[in-house]
Amino acid sequence: xxxxxxxxxxxxxxxxxxxxxxxxxxxxxxxxxxxxxxxxxxxxxxxxxxxxxxxxxxxxxxxxxxxxxxxxxxxxxxxxxxxxxxxxxxxxxxxxxxxxxxxxxxxxxxxxxxxxxxxxxxxxxxxxxxxxxxxxxxxxxxxxxxxxxxxxxxxxxxxxxxxxxxxxxxxxxxxxxxxxxxxxxxxxxxxxxxxxxxxxxxxxxxxxxxxxxxxxxxxxxxxxxxxxxxxxxxxxxxxxxxxxxxxxxxxxxxxxxxxxxxxxxxxxxxxxxxxxxxxxxxxxxxxxxxxxxxxxxxxxxxxxxxxxxxxxxxxxxxxxxxxxxxxxxxxxxxxxxxxxxxxxxxxxxxxxxxxxxxxxxxxxxxxxxxxxxxxxxxxxxxxxxxxxxxxxxxxxxxxxxxxxxxxxxxxxxxxxxxxxxxxxxxxxxxxxxxxxxxxxxxxxxxxxxxxxxxxxxxxxxxxxxxxxxxxxxxxxxxxxxxxxxxxxxxxxxxxxxxxxxxxxxxxxxxxxxxxxxxxxxxxxxxxxxxxxxxxxxx
Amino acid sequence: xxxxxxxxxxxxxxxxxxxxxxxxxxxxxxxxxxxxxxxxxxxxxxxxxxxxxxxxxxxxxxxxxxxxxxxxxxxxxxxxxxxxxxxxxxxxxxxxxxxxxxxxxxxxxxxxxxxxxxxxxxxxxxxxxxxxxxxxxxxxxxxxxxxxxxxxxxxxxxxxxxxxxxxxxxxxxxxxxxxxxxxxxxxxxxxxxxxxxxxxxxxxxxxxxxxxxx
Numbered sequence: 001x002x003x004x005x006x007x008x009x010x011x012x013x014x015x016x017x018x019x020x021x022x023x024x025x026x027x028x029x030x031x032x033x034x035x036x037x038x039x040x041x042x043x044x045x046x047x048x049x050x051x052x053x054x055x056x057x058x059x060x061x062x063x064x065x066x067x068x069x070x071x072x073x074x075x076x077x078x079x080x081x082x083x084x085x086x087x088x089x090x091x092x093x094x095x096x097x098x099x100x101x102x103x104x105x106x107x108x109x110x111x112x113x114x115x116x117x118x119x120x121x122x123x124x125x126x127x128x129x130x131x132x133x134x135x136x137x138x139x140x141x142x143x144x145x146x147x148x149x150x151x152x153x154x155x156x157x158x159x160x161x162x163x164x165x166x167x168x169x170x171x172x173x174x175x176x177x178x179x180x181x182x183x184x185x186x187x188x189x190x191x192x193x194x195x196x197x198x199x200x201x202x203x204x205x206x207x208x209x210x211x212x213x214x215x216x217x218x219x220x221x222x223x224x225x226x227x228x229x230x231x232x233x234x235x236x237x238x239x240x241x242x243x244x245x246x247x248x249x250x251x252x253x254x255x256x257x258x259x260x261x262x263x264x265x266x267x268x269x270x271x272x273x274x275x276x277x278x279x280x281x282x283x284x285x286x287x288x289x290x291x292x293x294x295x296x297x298x299x300x301x302x303x304x305x306x307x308x309x310x311x312x313x314x315x316x317x318x319x320x321x322x323x324x325x326x327x328x329x330x331x332x333x334x335x336x337x338x339x340x341x342x343x344x345x346x347x348x349x350x351x352x353x354x355x356x357x358x359x360x361x362x363x364x365x366x367x368x369x370x371x372x373x374x375x376x377x378x379x380x381x382x383x384x385x386x387x388x389x390x391x392x393x394x395x396x397x398x399x400x401x402x403x404x405x406x407x408x409x410x411x412x413x414x415x416x417x418x419x420x421x422x423x424x425x426x427x428x429x430x431x432x433x434x435x436x437x438x439x440x441x442x443x444x445x446x447x448x449x450x451x452x453x454x455x456x457x458x459x460x461x462x463x464x465x466x467x468x469x470x471x472x473x474x475x476x477x478x479x480x481x482x483x484x485x486x487x488x489x490x491x492x493x494x495x496x497x498x499x500x501x502x503x504x505x506x507x508x509x510x511x512x513x514x515x516x517x518x519x520x521x522x523x524x525x526x527x528x529x530x531x532x533x534x535x536x537x538x
Numbered sequence: 539x540x541x542x543x544x545x546x547x548x549x550x551x552x553x554x555x556x557x558x559x560x561x562x563x564x565x566x567x568x569x570x571x572x573x574x575x576x577x578x579x580x581x582x583x584x585x586x587x588x589x590x591x592x593x594x595x596x597x598x599x600x601x602x603x604x605x606x607x608x609x610x611x612x613x614x615x616x617x618x619x620x621x622x623x624x625x626x627x628x629x630x631x632x633x634x635x636x637x638x639x640x641x642x643x644x645x646x647x648x649x650x651x652x653x654x655x656x657x658x659x660x661x662x663x664x665x666x667x668x669x670x671x672x673x674x675x676x677x678x679x680x681x682x683x684x685x686x687x688x689x690x691x692x693x694x695x696x697x698x699x700x701x702x703x704x705x706x707x708x709x710x711x712x713x714x715x716x717x718x719x720x721x722x723x724x725x726x727x728x729x730x731x732x733x734x735x736x737x738x739x740x741x742x743x744x745x746x747x748x749x750x751x752x
Contacts (some may be wrong), residue, residue: 145709502575
């Protein structure tokens with residue numbers, strides 16, 4: 001009997017989190033997954049014998065610690081190992097190193113510019129103020145500013161008060177920060193190209209915007225607001241790859257009696273008399289439930305798996321206008337050994353961090369120009385990692401696994417679909433970029449998986465290959481995510497909910513949308529809440 | 539004699555208006571300008587014998603009409619022509635004209651024509667909300683006095699009074715770039731670019747990165 005209390009569509013980290021909290025409250029829950037494996041964009045795949053690729057998301061920081069602890073994910077096998085370091089290699093053979101040690105970092109900054117070294121603490125303090133402001137709102141449902149319900153008014157007032165408490169000057173800084181471009185924001189603190197470029201990367205990763213586009217300073221914050229073991233701003237590798245996150249969540253979900261069904265490709269959410277009744281698969285199988293939660297992005301949810309006649313007109317229009325633009329690609333590479341980079345001792349710990357090759361904002365903006373013209377960047381911005389330096393289980397002994405996130409890659413090439421030749425051209429521009437700084441790199445390549453937005457969309461189901469399931473610009477954040485009027489996880493049909501990264505607080509393997517959505521569902525069902533509240537920061 | 543109550547630096551339109559109000563209140567005011575003629579960006583120059591050009595600013599649209607009346611600028615010689623039609627020239631000669639709510643030419647279909655009327659209605663709503671903000675000093679957000687508080691309350695109330703959908707629209711649209719707004723509303727390329735021109739004029743940003751300008 002295919003009857004459940006709730007069905008979640010999509011076994012990514014948010015779907016599994018959502019399912020886990022619903023099951024914990026005693027509901028009979030099934031999570032349906034289209035692929036033969038779970039995880040969505042949080043996977044580890046052995047695509048070359050002996051090597052494990054986190055072939056979509058590749059680092060962890062934003063995963064809410066409240067959820068990690070509450071669902072006892074470490075007991076279910078999750079271990080996040082922080083990494084330090086990182087560097088931007090320069091065209092002149094020098095580099096800028098991102099040292100974890102404060103004093104060592106100061107000396108490195110000062111080697112490039114004394115003034116920038118002295119500005120760094122001010123920059124850190126200002127940015128961490130923004131982090132502190134946003135963190136308490138991650139595990140909460142955004143209030144609706146047009147609503148007059150007591151809960152919304154109370155939340156709005158609290159929200160307003162936390163801003164007012166900043167004082168006039170800091171509040172104006174905050175407004176500026178939330179609307180500024182990452183380029184303008186960094187220009188206020190630093191003068192050195194390579195230093196600005198090293199930091200600006202976090203402002204453009206995953207977005208179809210350039211370093212000088214308004215709104216990208218927030219994207220920077222989005223990458224700073226996580227933590228590893230309470231260390232705010234730190235990033236880490238999930239041991240065994242990002243699939244370890246999905247795997248531990250699935251075990252937590254199953255420990256509460258939840259059921260995962262793979263190879264279940266949903267065709268339609270069934271609706272009768274204005275309420276959902278379940279889902280129908282493409283193969284004709286039906287699963288019935290009074291609650292259906294979509295972990296697909298808003299476009300797929302409203303335009304692909306719901307009959308348009310079941311939706312209000314405004315929702316269709318809003319879903320069509322939802323900005324979810326492909327902007328990035330990825331190369332996962334099996335290496336025969338460790339590549340050597342010009343000017344950096346391979347034993348230097350910087351190698352274990354994020355490595356880049358764009359040494360100025362100008363070059364990053366030019367890379368965006370290519371995207372606007374409908375082609376992949378010829379001088380791409382790369383966020384490159386060698387996870388096997390930190391987690392040796394990713395590759396056989398002595399070998400290495402390299403993950404290269406590439407910005408920019410358009411969803412379509414000059415208006416047409418990607419071809420295999422385009423994909424080869426894209427791959428070549430990335431490999432050439434790395435080879436420019438690493439003489440032995442090309443000879444070490446044993447296997448390379450190249451993913452353009454075409455592959456990401458086809459294999460993972462992210463529309464246009466957008467990693468955040470929708471741009472992180474203010475018109476699509478907080479009470480505007482995914483769109484105004486539907487930002488509290490409830491869909492326009494009774495019993496239909498959303499829990500994907502397309503809802504507040506957005507993408508980045510946070511699991512917060514899944515948890516927030518579960519809290520709202522349980523409240524509608526008048527069940528006791530199982531979702532933890534946010535921890536207080538210091 | 540070089541003793542004044544107030545000295546205004548720059549005889550552009552803002553300097554002159556500021557000085558006029560001060561003088562009107564009985565102060566002794568001096569306006570200084572680096573050029574030989576007053577006007578700044580709002581001046582006319584004879585660039586060759588018999589031909590005159592608006593030296594810098596070329597349109598007269600955002601000027602606060604309450605000041606025109608208040609300072610009796612018409613009495614002092616200001617004459618305004620009728621509102622001009624916007625024409626976007628097309629290579630095939632079928633030009634696009636925008637005149638108030640009315641659109642003609644360039645094969646703009648009735649769907650886009652209706653969308654344009656809706657769009658203008660929305661813009662006018664938003665503009666009305668913004669206009670009263672232009673007529674006062676920007677309110678302080680935390681250290682406000684009663685006047686700032688009143689401005690903020692009026693803005694909040696104005697937002698609420700727009701109705702739920704308009705309020706939602708404006709809170710989304712202020713943060714969005716004109717490229718997306720045009721694509722959300724219209725299909726016709728020349729129409730989109732004609733309207734978008736106002737959003738990029740004078741900024742160093744392109745349409746895909748420009749935030750909304752009313």
